[in-house]
Amino acid sequence: MKYVDLTIQSISAGLLIGLLIALNYHGEFALVALLQFFVGAWQMLISLFSVLRNGSESVRRKHLDYSIIYIGIFIVGAILISFGLHVFPVHKIAQNVLEWIVGIYVFGLPWILAVYHYTISWKLVFNKHKKSSSFLPHINF
Numbered sequence: 522m523k524y525v526d527l528t529i530q531s532i533s534a535g536l537l538i539g540l541l542i543a544l545n546y547h548g549e550f551a552l553v554a555l556l557q558f559f560v561g562a563w564q565m566l567i568s569l570f571s572v573l574r575n576g577s578e579s580v581r582r583k584h585l586d587y588s589i590i591y592i593g594i595f596i597v598g599a600i601l602i603s604f605g606l607h608v609f610p611v612h613k614i615a616q617n618v619l620e621w622i623v624g625i626y627v628f629g630l631p632w633i634l635a636v637y638h639y640t641i642s643w644k645l646v647f648n649k650h651k652k653s654s655s656f657l658p659h660i661n662f
Contacts, residue, residue, distance in 0.1 A: 523642065523645050523646050524646060526567050526642050527639075527642045527643065527645075527646050529563060530560070530563070530564070530635075530638070530639050530642055531639075533556070533559070533560045533563070534635070534639065536556065537553065537556055537557065537560065540552065540553055541553060553628070554627060554628070557628070557631045557632075557635075560631075560635055561634065564584070564588070564634070564635065564638040565585065565588045567581065567638075567642075568581040568582075568584045568585035568588065568638065571585075572585055580641055580644075580645065581638070581641055584634065584637060584638050587634060587637070588634060591630060591634060595626070598626070602619070602623070
C-alpha cells in the first residue's frame, strides 16, 4: 500500500504543480483548490488507516492530528469570516489583508501538510536500514 500511496501522491503533486505553472497566476484557482482537497482527503485517509492499523505508534499520527486541527480551524474561521463580513463593514485595506490571510490558509497550509505527508511516505518507501558491521565502523558505505 505504501508504494501505491507514494505513486498517487507523486502523480497528484506533479499535476498540481503543472497546473499552477500553466495558470501562471491568471486566476482560476478553484480547480487547484479542488485538486488540493482530493490530495488532502487521500492523505488524511491514509493517515487514518495507518493509525487504526498501527495505533498511536504510527509515524503518520502527527499528520492526522495536524490535519484534524487544520480542518477544525478552517471550519470555525470560515463561519466567523462569513458572519463578520455580513455584520461588520470592512475597510478596503482590511479586506485586502483578510484576502491574503485566507489565501495563505487555503493554499499555503495545505501545501505544508502535503509536503509533510509526502516526506513521511517517501521515508517509509526508500529509507532502508543499513546493517552496521564492526569492520571500519567510522566509515559508512
